[in-house]
Amino acid sequence: MSTHVPAGYKWWTGGKSPYNVSYGKLMMWLFLLSDTFTFGALLISYGTIRVSQPYWPDPNHVYNAFPLMGHADLPLAFVSLMTFILIMSSVTMVLAVHEGHKRNRAGVEKWLLWTILGGFMFLGCQAWEWTHLITGSHPVLIDGVVKEIGTTISMNPFGPAVPGLMHDGHQVTVPGPIGFGSFFFGITGFHGFHVFSGVMLNILMYFWTRGGRFDRLGHYEMIEKVGLYWHFVDLVWVFVFLCFYLI
Amino acid sequence: MSNEIVIQHGVSEQEVHEHHEAHHHHETFITKYVFSQDHKMIAKQFLITGMIWAIIGGLMSVLFRLQLGYPDLQLPWLEDIFGHWAKDGKITPEFYYALGTMHGTILIFFVLTAGLTGTFANFLIPFQVGARDMASPFLNMLSYWFFVVASVILMSSLFVQTGPAAGGWTVYPPLSALGDASQGSKIGMDLWLVSLALFVVSSLLGGLNYISTILNMRTKGMTMTRMPLTVWALLFTAILGLLSFPVLFSGFILLLFDRHLGTSFYLSDIVISGTKILPNEGGSPILYQHLFWFLGHPEVYIIILPTFGLVSEVMSINARKPIFGYMAMIASMFAIALLAFLVWAHHMFVTGLNPFLGSVFVLLTLLIAVPSAIKVFNWLTTLWRGSIRFTPGMLFSIGFVSMFISGGLTGIFLGNSTLDLHLHDTYFVIAHFHIVMGVSAFMGMFAGVYHWFPKMYGRYMNNTLGYIHFWVTLVCAYVIFWPMHYEGFAGMPRRYYDYAGWESFKQFVELNRVISFAAILSFLVQLLFVFNFFYSIFKGRKVTSKNPWGANTLEWTTPIRPGHGNWPGEIPEVHRWAYDYGKDGRDFVPQTEPVGKDETSH
Ligand code: HEM
Ligand SMILES: [Cu+2]
Numbered sequence: 001m002s003t004h005v006p007a008g009y010k011w012w013t014g015g016k017s018p019y020n021v022s023y024g025k026l027m028m029w030l031f032l033l034s035d036t037f038t039f040g041a042l043l044i045s046y047g048t049i050r051v052s053q054p055y056w057p058d059p060n061h062v063y064n065a066f067p068l069m070g071h072a073d074l075p076l077a078f079v080s081l082m083t084f085i086l087i088m089s090s091v092t093m094v095l096a097v098h099e100g101h102k103r104n105r106a107g108v109e110k111w112l113l114w115t116i117l118g119g120f121m122f123l124g125c126q127a128w129e130w131t132h133l134i135t136g137s138h139p140v141l142i143d144g145v146v147k148e149i150g151t152t153i154s155m156n157p158f159g160p161a162v163p164g165l166m167h168d169g170h171q172v173t174v175p176g177p178i179g180f181g182s183f184f185f186g187i188t189g190f191h192g193f194h195v196f197s198g199v200m201l202n203i204l205m206y207f208w209t210r211g212g213r214f215d216r217l218g219h220y221e222m223i224e225k226v227g228l229y230w231h232f233v234d235l236v237w238v239f240v241f242l243c244f245y246l247i
Numbered sequence: 248m249s250n251e252i253v254i255q256h257g258v259s260e261q262e263v264h265e266h267h268e269a270h271h272h273h274e275t276f277i278t279k280y281v282f283s284q285d286h287k288m289i290a291k292q293f294l295i296t297g298m299i300w301a302i303i304g305g306l307m308s309v310l311f312r313l314q315l316g317y318p319d320l321q322l323p324w325l326e327d328i329f330g331h332w333a334k335d336g337k338i339t340p341e342f343y344y345a346l347g348t349m350h351g352t353i354l355i356f357f358v359l360t361a362g363l364t365g366t367f368a369n370f371l372i373p374f375q376v377g378a379r380d381m382a383s384p385f386l387n388m389l390s391y392w393f394f395v396v397a398s399v400i401l402m403s404s405l406f407v408q409t410g411p412a413a414g415g416w417t418v419y420p421p422l423s424a425l426g427d428a429s430q431g432s433k434i435g436m437d438l439w440l441v442s443l444a445l446f447v448v449s450s451l452l453g454g455l456n457y458i459s460t461i462l463n464m465r466t467k468g469m470t471m472t473r474m475p476l477t478v479w480a481l482l483f484t485a486i487l488g489l490l491s492f493p494v495l496f497s498g499f500i501l502l503l504f505d506r507h508l509g510t511s512f513y514l515s516d517i518v519i520s521g522t523k524i525l526p527n528e529g530g531s532p533i534l535y536q537h538l539f540w541f542l543g544h545p546e547v548y549i550i551i552l553p554t555f556g557l558v559s560e561v562m563s564i565n566a567r568k569p570i571f572g573y574m575a576m577i578a579s580m581f582a583i584a585l586l587a588f589l590v591w592a593h594h595m596f597v598t599g600l601n602p603f604l605g606s607v608f609v610l611l612t613l614l615i616a617v618p619s620a621i622k623v624f625n626w627l628t629t630l631w632r633g634s635i636r637f638t639p640g641m642l643f644s645i646g647f648v649s650m651f652i653s654g655g656l657t658g659i660f661l662g663n664s665t666l667d668l669h670l671h672d673t674y675f676v677i678a679h680f681h682i683v684m685g686v687s688a689f690m691g692m693f694a695g696v697y698h699w700f701p702k703m704y705g706r707y708m709n710n711t712l713g714y715i716h717f718w719v720t721l722v723c724a725y726v727i728f729w730p731m732h733y734e735g736f737a738g739m740p741r742r743y744y745d746y747a748g749w750e751s752f753k754q755f756v757e758l759n760r761v762i763s764f765a766a767i768l769s770f771l772v773q774l775l776f777v778f779n780f781f782y783s784i785f786k787g788r789k790v791t792s793k794n795p796w797g798a799n800t801l802e803w804t805t806p807i808r809p810g811h812g813n814w815p816g817e818i819p820e821v822h823r824w825a826y827d828y829g830k831d832g833r834d835f836v837p838q839t840e841p842v843g844k845d846e847t848s849h
């Protein structure tokens with residue numbers, strides 16, 4: 001099917017794809033466009049609720065823990081690591097696609113495995129972070145009593161400090177905005193679900209590659225399509241990272 | 248590989264198959280009628296499922312019109328059928344709210360979205376762009392089956408103890424978010440949300456296919472501006488759906504969370520039943536309205552755009568004239584599709600929206616009237632001095648234009664926020680959208696069904712029944728919805744169960760009875776259509792020539808009963824646009840005919 005394309009070639013006259021992409025890839029692009037709106041809606045919702053609140057916790061203060069580091073104050077260190085891992089997995093995905101172009105089965109397998117590993121590591125990190133937030137409790141003044149609560153979808157311990165009130169050597173606060181946890185867990189969870197689906201797809205791709213399916217087909221386009229999805233999920237994370245951790 | 252590009256030809260796997268194994272193609276009952284991957288069969292599946300839903304949804308309106316027209320009536324047989332929902336033969340308030348909600352949900356989503364687009368996008372896109380099937384027949388099949396699963400779930404919600412969702416088709420929180428708030432906010436509401444989430448998936452799969460088929464699979468010579476307007480309309484429909492449904496989906500996810508996980512997306516400071524104080528804080532029910540109407544408004548155009556296409560096509564063919572202003576039609580559909588995303592807050596003028604912001608939305612809303620008017624003008628000009636053949640399809644097309652004008656005009660009233668403060672949530676709105684969307688879209692859909700029935704089943708529908716169907720529907724539609732404008736002006740709110748308690752609405756008692764009577768009559772005449780449809784499938788007059796209407800588009804170059812793959816030989820090449828009717832002394836010139844040397848240009 002390879003042809004030289006002369007200058008002034010007419011792409012829109014029918015009988016061929018105007019973007020020179022297969023319908024499958026076109027569909028993936030369209031799906032990603034659609035999914036952009038899904039995430040866009042969620043993030044904009046988050047923004048509107050957040051700006052409507054008189055007080056919002058400082059992410060540097062909330063996300064300052066690191067596994068095995070005890071109570072050291074390491075703002076955003078862990079999430080930076082997570083982000084790094086996810087971006088690296090995008091790099092390995094690119095390499096897998098690249099090997100696919102060369103129809104090098106072993107290469108595709110290798111880089112897919114790295115990508116899958118990266119995906120799992122990211123999910124693992126997310127699980128740790130969630131657990132830490134939910135179980136890590138802080139003293140909060142509720143109805144005149146100091147209670148130890150964690151961050152969940154319906155509770156938030158990171159409100160403004162109660163001046164002069166300490167509890168076991170920790171500053172006591174009033175409850176923070178509930179929406180903080182609702183949106184954090186809701187949106188990172190929805191993103192995590194996307195990552196999870198991507199990992200599953202990559203595992204499927206791995207087995208299809210091993211089974212020789214793409215060699216029989218004569219091309220590795222399927223890997224490219226999954227790759228598009230994977231990069232998209234990565235890109236979404238950049239926005240999630242921006243909206244929840246940096247701003 | 249440097250300057251070498253692989254050109255992707257518009258070929259589906261189907262076609263490859265067709266060539267290699269045209270002779271040993273075995274189809275079982277299951278693959279042919281149930282899990283079919285043939286776009287024609289999937290179209291029929293959508294159509295018939297849609298019809299079943301339309302009958303159910305229509306019957307619901309008959310029931311609540313009984314309550315509205317005859318509030319004192321007691322019909323013991325109602326209790327026999329519906330049990331405690333119709334205690335003492337009277338529809339209970341809970342039942343009434345559930346009926347209204349389900350009627351809206353079913354007709355808007357399941358009939359006029361899935362039923363309409365599902366039918367005609369599947370049927371017409373591959374035919375009219377000249378493709379053997381959809382880009383991905385498999386995803387296409389999935390799209391239908393997701394729709395079926397969504398249907399089954401919604402249907403099952405009718406049978407749960409506490410009944411289906413009952414907070415209106417827009418399911419605004421906090422009512423919809425709190426199970427304790429009403430009967431209809433319990434499990435019925437969950438089933439509603441799950442059903443609609445699956446519905447979104449179905450429409451997404453469909454939309455991906457429609458767009459990629461239109462862009463990638465056009466036959467040789469079928470440039471974008473040679474495509475029939477049906478295909479353009481379906482393209483815009485699919486794009487709207489692709490970009491707006493996901494936002495609704497997000498809104499539903501948040502609502503489900505609020506219902507079950509104790510989040511506070513839409514909830515704040517709520518006291519329920521006067522005693523229980525809920526812990527939710529900081530959420531905003533208005534947020535839901537934004538998310539909902541960001542879909543909700545495009546959704547009304549998702550419903551009407553396909554019929555724009557159908558009507559343009561049917562009208563041009565039966566007026567034996569080119570459609571007037573082909574490019575203007577495309578441009579106005581583009582403008583409508585674009586503006587559809589920028590006007591959603593006109594449903595929210597009374598939410599306490601900032602008046603300045605409101606005025607921006609007023610401006611954008613009123614702008615939609617411009618492309619809409621252009622389209623109406625073009626339809627009327629297409630009819631002007633045509634040699635009109637009054638087939639049932641043509642009558643319904645003309646009826647469509649009539650309805651669309653009437654309903655569009657009242658949209659301009661509502662688009663002015665100052666007027667809307669008075670008219671919002673009254674019968675005026677009910678009248679507006681039933682005329683401009685409900686009846687118009689149904690008329691367009693009927694036009695399509697009568698017109699393409701011969702292609703679907705190789706037989707004609709009965710004309711006499713078609714004429715009766717048309718005239719009774721048209722008259723009833725006006726009798727039902729015209730008076731509602733006056734009720735709305737008088738301030739009569741929508742969704743109320745009983746108006747007897749208000750002195751000001753006593754004047755409408757008889758009027759309501761007339762409306763209910765006409766509603767029941769119009770329901771019965773739709774059954775006549777259903778009868779005609781099924782009777783004609785088996786017993787209708789047979790189609791004897793390939794192109795009975797003398798039409799130009801490609802579907803009429805296929806065999807009378809096309810098989811899988813549509814054309815037995817090569818796919819024909821296209822040489823001209825679809826509207827060469829009455830040209831150079833010829834009645835019609837099919838798209839497949841090369842342009843002659845001394846032919847005039849259009
Ligand atoms: C000239 C064009 C139009 C304008 C200016 C317009 C304006 C409006 C406005 C301002 C409302 C909100 C009324 C309220 O709730 O207070 C409304 C409601 C509605 N319109 Fe239109 N409209 C137009 C055309 C259409 C078309 C073409 C459709 C459908 C095909 C449509 C479908 C609806 C529906 C379904 C509702 C009510 C939804 C509900 O509250 O349940 N409108 N329209
Ligand atoms: Cu609207």
